[in-house]
Amino acid sequence: MQFLQNSRRIAKVLKPIVTTETNLRFFSSASQISSSFQWRNQSSASSSVLKGIDRCSHSSSMSLLIPRSSFSSEAEKLAGNPTVTVKDLHDKMLNSVNVKRSMPPNAWLWSLIENCQNQDDIHLLFDVLQNLRRFRLSNLRIHDNFNCNLCQQVAKTCVRVGAIDSGKKALWKHNVHGLTPSVSSAHHLLSHALEHKNSELMEEVMQLLKTNDLPLQPGTADLVFRICHDTDKWDLLAKYSKKFSKAGVKLRKTTFDVWMEFAAKRGDTESLWKVDKQRSETYSQHTLSTAFSCAKGFLLESKPEEAAAVIQIICQAYPDEKKSAVSAEFEKLVNEWPVDVIKHQTEEDKKALAASLKSVIPSMVNALLSSGLNVNVDLDELNKNEALLS
Known part of the structure; x- marks a missing residue:
């Protein structure tokens, strides 16, 4: 009797545990129950399993092919058609950091930069820089980027070979190549934009x-x-003049030369005098160019x-040794400037301005001669100027 009571007591204790284990077993073995069900329907299941295997096999093949295609295209991109010297240096440097696990000599990198001749060479250069940065970070624990001098040389090289888009990367603050951007x-x-007259660049x-x-800097x-x-x-x-002014950039004399010459060329006397006032706040004396621009404004x-x-x-x-520069400015004032300034006027104003310049320029020359200044100007060229005759 006591034995039966103990058995019942034990059964009550074990019942929840058995139930829990059963539930766990049910949830964890759902796939096994499904497989058992498929086994009982062997004839139909066999076909489904074979199709499933075929699909998995095809999917696995595709997943393996995709990365290979990506790596292959990247290798082709780097391979391209680089010069022999650059390719050799590239391979030597990668072998040094990836195989020998040692930093290559700096001379190799500078030699690679100097020998770059085309866009493919630039691709290899940037690949080397990225690998060097990774090696410095992981092996040498150097978190700093390369110095500004290297960045300048990379940008200069990109411009030299015509790889302008690559050169722009040298200005990115966040880059994988370890370059330190700078205004230089x-x-x-x-x-390059100035040489090719490329305002978009x-x-x-x-x-x-x-x-x-x-x-921003004065050179900019x-x-x-x-x-x-x-x-x-x-x-x-x-x-951009407003941007430089807002940034507190002190403009050079040569910058004022260009600015005032441009205003005079457009016939915009209002802007000319504003710029001259701004110039006088920084520089007390005129340059030869700004003086002649002011003279054009008065004309x-x-x-x-x-x-x-x-x-x-x-x-x-x-x-006296610089009098030739004065003669050159006189020549531009008589022969070139009238054409430029008239070109920028409206059709209604062109004839009136041409008649005025044809009169005031000789008057200015006569005033200079009267003051005793030796002016070597051929006014006959002025009278032959097509812009003034139209």
């Missing part, structure tokens, strides 16, 4: 400077103003005597 690197790209570079928090303004002048983009110059306002006075002052300040 941007100047290489801006110099200039705007892209200026946007990169802003995005990557690189400070000099290049930007020249590009705007050479591409005849006055509105663009006005836009546009039909004031030949004032124009002559400005030129006389600057000519007296110039030493």
